[in-house]
Amino acid sequence: MNPLSLIADIKRGDEDAFEQAYLKWRSKGYYYFLRRTASEEDAKDLLQTTFLKLWQYRHTLNAAYSLDQQLFHIARTVLIDYIRKANKQKANQVSIESTGEAPGEPNYQSMEFDTKRRMQQILNEMPQLRKKVFELHKLEGYSYKEVAAQLGITEKAVDNHLAKALKKLRSDFPLPLFLVILMLR
Numbered sequence: 367m368n369p370l371s372l373i374a375d376i377k378r379g380d381e382d383a384f385e386q387a388y389l390k391w392r393s394k395g396y397y398y399f400l401r402r403t404a405s406e407e408d409a410k411d412l413l414q415t416t417f418l419k420l421w422q423y424r425h426t427l428n429a430a431y432s433l434d435q436q437l438f439h440i441a442r443t444v445l446i447d448y449i450r451k452a453n454k455q456k457a458n459q460v461s462i463e464s465t466g467e468a469p470g471e472p473n474y475q476s477m478e479f480d481t482k483r484r485m486q487q488i489l490n491e492m493p494q495l496r497k498k499v500f501e502l503h504k505l506e507g508y509s510y511k512e513v514a515a516q517l518g519i520t521e522k523a524v525d526n527h528l529a530k531a532l533k534k535l536r537s538d539f540p541l542p543l544f545l546v547i548l549m550l551r
Contacts, residue, residue, distance in 0.1 A: 370429050373436075376420070377427050381536075384424075388417055391437050398441055403448070412448055416441045488538050492531060495519070499527040 375383030395416055399409035419440050427436060489497045498517060502508045503524070510521045510528075517524075 373427050373429050373433055376424050376433075379424065384417075384421060387420070387433055387437070391434070394434075395437065395441055398438075399445065402445055408448070412441070412444050415444050419444065484538075485535070488535055489531075492534065496527040496531050499524055500531040503528055 372383050372387060376387060392413060395413045396409050399412040400406065403409055403412065416437065420437065423440075427433075489500065492500070495517065499513055502513045502516065503510065508516070510524045513524045514521045
């Protein structure tokens with residue numbers, strides 16, 4: 367795909383183009399963060415934050431710069447925020463009250479829990495077979511053929527159930543669906 371077209375597609379809100387950008391840049395971004403944080407978990411979180419910001423501010427993308435340059439700029443900003451936050455936490459560690467939570471800090475665990483809870487509610491509203499198809503393929507990573515064999519249905523039925531599940535989830539989530547799925551894995 368043409369890099370300029372990819373930027374234009376992301377600006378328009380094309381989730382497939384966004385996913386292509388994620389798949390293309392995730393390794394590079396992950397290792398960028400891993401080298402600077404020495405923490406696999408922090409590197410994953412920072413990568414996720416980078417792509418959330420890319421999606422959130424996609425309308426500001428500029429076709430005059432490559433997507434790599436723009437992603438690196440976002441990643442660098444995310445890393446600086448992370449370092450500032452870590453330094454602030456070290457400085458405030460003595461003053462943190464017995465609750466263990468600094469006042470004014472966003473509770474990311476709570477947001478992740480809310481996302482998972484909402485996803486589970488939506489899945490529970492689906493027919494049981496559709497829910498199972500979605501879980502096996504998207505959350506557990508089974509192929510269409512493996513899902514069909516496990517559930518005793520055709521691969522075409524797997525495709526149909528998955529398409530309907532994704533349509534329902536896309537209509538109920540403000541974030542691109544694959545980001546939500548990444549949070550659940």
